[in-house]
Amino acid sequence: MRHTYATKIYLLAIGLFTSLCSYSQEINDTFEDGNITGWTEGTVGHWISSTDSPITGSNSLKHNVSSTTGNSYISQSISGLDLAAQDVTWQFNIKNGAWDPSSANKFWVYLTANESDLGSATVDGYAIGVNLSGSTDALTLWKVTNGAAETALITTSINWNSSQLRGIRVTRSTAGNWEIFADADGGFDNLVSQGTANNTDYTFKDFFGVYFKYTSTRAGFLWLDDILVQGAAPSPNPAVTFDSATSNETETDSNFNTTIPVTLSNFAANVTVSVTVNGSSTAEGGDYTLNTNSLNFTSNGTQNISIDINDDADMDNETVVLDIAVTSGTADLGISTHTITIEDDDLPEVRISEFMYNSPSTDDEWIEIFNESGGTLDISNWTLEYNGNTFTFPATTNFSNGSYFTIAVGSNGDGTYNNDNSFTPDFNNLSVANSAVKDTNSTNKLGNTSGTITLKNSSGVTVDVVTYDDGHVSSTDGNGTTYEIVATATDNASTSSNWQASVINGGSPGRISGSTWTGATSNSWTTASNWTVGVPVATSDVSIPSGLTNYPVISANTTINAGVIASGATVIANATVTGNFTYNRSLSTSNWYLVSPPVSGDTFQAVIQRNTFATGTGSNIGIAPYKNDGTAWDYKTNSTTGTITSGQGLSVKLASSGTLSFSGSLQSTNVTYPITQATNNFNLVGNPFAAFINLGTFFAGNNAGQLSEQTIWMWNQATNSYETKMSGTHAAFEIAPAQAFFVSAGAASTNISFTTANQSHQSDSFQRNARPELTLVATGTKGKSSTQLFFIDGVTTGFDNGYDGSVFGGLKSTFQIATQLVTNNIGKDYAIQSLPLDNLNRQVVPVSLRAKNGELIDLSISSTNLPQGTKVYLENRETKEFVELSENATQIKLTKDHEGIGQFYIHLSSKTLSTAPITKDLHQISIYQSSKNSLTITGLQSNQATMTMYNMLGKKVNTTSFSSNGVRELSIPTLSSAIYMVVLETAEGTVQRKIVIQ
Structure with a gap:
């Protein structure tokens, strides 16, 4: 956008300012002269005054690199400024291309730096940009020391996304008062303040410039323009x-x-x-x-x-x-x-945090206290009074900050509940956090319907007191749920609103509990009405149940003690969340599932300890990552250790149906996960967030060029097969938290990205598109397999990325049905093939079958939304028969091993087909190099055909006569890598194709 009028007004203002004040202008470059004279590049040629999509006028400073990963900078001296004696203004327009900043793609503008090499490990100064530290996209002004972010001076509310343009102005007074202004659509005619700060640590004024770190798909897509750097003596105005x-x-x-x-x-x-x-x-x-x-x-x-x-x-x-x-x-x-x-100073140093006053089946009752003083306390000879009894803490009892101390009371009170909910009968080591002691008087118990618990220090001064009765929490009495204090409770309070049933796993240890999410008002984490008892605080435990309409979005840095997310519930963290979350995913069977931790930091040893996996051969258990080096599943054992990487997929099989639990931190930043080609391209990855991610957005973002095809493969435990989903046909599909899937790497070593911006809250329902669809199902003694045809406007009969999805090849199946492309076939099997809707009734689709000689196979179809009158036929070119699958299934006994196409074809027609001669369609013939010394011809039915090859000079290099019944592989001599013309002569006509021999 060109702000001509606003620019003129601004220049007039500069002129007036010059007449009033002592003024120095160090940089004023619009790049309209077509050069970058006066600028110093880190690598010559990385920057250019370009006419490609300029911000204003006909030229802008543009990054001039493509298809490579690296970093670039360009700088210019501003030594004429004096930050100690002048108020300084930096002003520029900046925009990025269609990419969202991340830890791998980021930029920042050095307002002032002590050296021209802005990528140096010793550079100091002030820089404004995104992701200078971590991977937050918030536009931030940083103090930089030794090339790294030291202090965030101003963090704006601008979340930099793809294809953004901003006009930026930064001011600094001689007193070190900084302020950021931004114009939302570029230019400087609508600048809005984004925040202020004060810092005078650096006053050098050596260099201004921009530093850009980029991946190969982002290189070249950063522009700057209208750069103005100037200083002036402080205003004489009051x-x-x-x-x-x-x-x-x-x-x-x-x-x-x-x-x-x-x-x-x-x-x-x-x-x-x-x-x-x-x-x-x-x-x-x-x-x-x-x-x-x-x-x-x-x-x-x-x-x-x-x-x-x-x-x-x-x-x-x-x-x-x-x-x-x-x-x-x-x-x-x-x-x-x-x-x-x-x-606030009103939190008590030690608080009664939880108690069980009427155990349902035994006399296991306990009282728990919590230390929130900020340090270790000596609670020797403190007393706990309950139901006419007094328990005295032993001498030299040290109580660690942030810990829980359990006092077991009653005849069976015999242990401690630790932070991880395990029960440990250990009453001797009282200096360790989260320990316990037993009231050895077996007759001492809490009142089963009401009572008072009083905690006193060694001087007899009351520290905390709780009075309870059955009216506080009706569900507590008799069902084993404990009683815990909530985050908003005041000291010595004993009213029912300050207590609740335990929200973490229904039992000890109790904590200074937060609340249960209801989502009654909105998605806002910080709205009190969305919680049962108010917004959680740092000592809170929270519970996110399933089956709600609204789920939380966390937009500011948040600290809790712990949280539980139920299966089907979601949480979006757009800011750092401190505190451990347990994510539970219900698995309805003991079959294999593909899963991925929706939290970060979990370990194999913790997952194995937390869940009961099925046992296998030797010491193997039912949890395994995938290795694409030909060995496939890397089964773990009960002694396996190591961290599970965010974005990593796992195959799991529980010993019985139930809940699979992961535990760690909510992922609040973008996740980059490495993928490789190795023996095969397939990599098992997974959704790393506790929220849904959209498949179409997943393919459209940083991953657009990282995959060999825009397809994912998901395991369906119910059908015991892989489902194929693609960017074009399944763009609206939402990948659930904890769901893993396979992708196919497009390069030997690359990365895929999961972006926080792609998170959403969804229900578990998925509504199909109303396109015509056809599913061909093969059932044999070796198993069951299916393949699909979609009919969509705008696709071709060749390969359409995002609309044609190949069969999952990470594990080879002995029984498989698929289709191959109608045109430009290269012998690849497809689980889903999309074909033009306007040609639906004239399609002949090659069916690929993998099965053994003698196999008895039932073939059937199911379809939705096919045009009225459309019939589906299976053609058998060996028996020269057509069977209408629209009405009945058909059974076929194979007379040879099958490993591809040639015998069976699907026809869609509004006419009745019979054993009449097969219609020859030369347009469907495909020729491709299937190995170094062979060509494969598909789609040709001929008793006598001749293939002749010519080089680009017209010289004949090979001639072969042959017959074909749909697919034929022909030997060719060793040829130089080049383009060749292949001419097929048949009784029905002549076909010419250009092919590349490699």
Whole structure:
């Protein structure tokens, strides 16, 4: 987009500014002169002033590399600036091509750097861009030290996607106040502030430039234009600003006062500044008292805003956001917003976190306490009073921060429940986290209907107290579910709203529990009404059940203690989530399934310990990755160790139907997984997210050029066969969490990508398209196999990537039915072949069969949406018979081994076909090189034919006479790699084809 008018206005403003201030312009390059004179390239030729899709005018600076992976930079000196004495402005337009930034494809613009080599490991400076650290696509201003991100100064709300154009302006004052502005459609006529910060660590002003890291499919697709770098002496206008944008306070048990400084400089006349509280503040009205409503400046100087921080009853961390505005006089605003973060102090050091007061079948009852003090506590001689009994903690009992201590009470109380829900009868090692002790008085028990539990320190001061009865949680009594405190509970509270049934696996250890997701209002994780008892906090356990309408989206960095995601439930993490999640996937049979962990960081040893797999030959168990080196399944044993890589697929078989569990962190960044060709192209990969991914988007993104065909193969445990899904015919298909599938690598060593932007919440239903479809099914003594024909507008009778899906070749089957291409056939078997809809009733499709001599095979069809009157016939060219499969199945006994096409063909016709002579269609004949010294001819029916080959100079190089009944392989001499003309002469006519001999 060309912003001609806005650009002119901007230049006039620059001219006026020049007349008023001391001013230096270091770079002002629109690249309209067609060269990059004055710029230094890391590698000569990597950048160019290009007319290819310029941002403005007729030329833009463009990356000039293609089809290779690497990094490039270009820089220019800005040594005439003085960051200590000048306010500096950097301005430029930037756009990327049709690719979404990732850890492998990223760019950042160095505003100022201490050396021209922007890829150096020693470069220091400030840079704005995406993915400088990690793989977040948020446009961010970084302080860079030794070539790496040190501090994120400003993180904007701009999530950089594919094909984006932005006009960017960054300003820095002599005081080190930074601000980012952005124009959403390029240019500088609608700039909006994206945030402010203060940093004065670096004041050097040596070089400006851009650094670009890219893969082969992204090379060449980055443009910059209208680059302006200039400095000017600070404005002589009066200016008023907060001295800083943020501050922190810690709440105490009494009210206290704090002050926030505001400074006026370049005083010319009296200035009045209003002070207000921004509505984005999270603190409640009673949590603070603003004592200053305005400031009156009669000279240069600093005045303070006074605010009282009040002690409150809740346990929440809060913010008070203050705004200043000039209400009288004239002054430029610097930092106009200040955020005070208030850390709460009301969490108790030790809390009663869970208890079982009426075990359903035994007297196994317990009380659990939790240490959230921030350090290890000596709780020697502390007491726990319950039901008229007193338990005293032994001497030298050290209680680790973040740990749980279980006191088993009752005659059968004999152990501890650990963080991983295992039960350990160990009461001696009391210094270890999550340990336990037993009240040895076997008659001491909790009241089965009501009671009070009191925790006291060694001085007898009450630390926590809980009063309970059956009215608190009706489901607790008698069914074994424990009673745990929730995240929003206040100290010493005992009302029913502060307690709930345990949400993690129905039992101990209890934790300072978060809540259960209901999705009652929206998908927002931070909306309280979407939870049973409020938004989870750092000590919370959460549960995401199945069968809901709304599922959570996490948009900001979040910390919890632990979480469980039920089978069929989904969670989208668009920000970092700290805390372990268990993902449960229900497997309805003990058959084999292809799965992939929808969390990161799980290990083989943990998965094997957590789940019960079927046993196999020797020590093998039912879990195996796939190896495409010819050995296929890499079966694991009970002693296998190692991390499961995100994106890796596994084949699993449980000992019995049930739940398969994975445990780890939610994946919140893009995942790149390596794939290879090796012995075969096939690689077992899987959805690494706890949400659905769309198949069409999966193929359209970074993976567009990484695969040999846009097809995936999924194992159907019910039919014991692979299902084929493609980008064209199944673009709307959603791949579920924990689902693995095969892909075919398009290069010897490459990667596929799973992008966070492709996540969505879906139901488990999938609605088929209303296209005409035909399924041919073969059933024999060796098994059952099927192949499909789709009829779609716009496809051809040759290969259409994304619409024709080959048979899964990672494991060879002894019994298989498929089809081969109607034209341009190269002998490849297809599980799905798409054919033109407008030619549906004139198609003759070669059927490929793999089966042994003597096999008795039943052939049948099923179809949907075929045009009325269309009949499906199976042609047997050996017996010269047509059988109408539309009405009946047919049974065939094979008289030879089959390994391809030649005998059987599918005809679709609105006419009745019989044993009349076969119609010859020379257009369906295909010729291809099937080995170094052979050609294969398919689709030809002839008792006498001649094949002659000519080189491109017209010289005859080979002649062969032969007969063919649909497919024939012919020997040829050893020939040089080149293009040759093949002429087939038959009684029905002559066919010419160009082929490439390699």
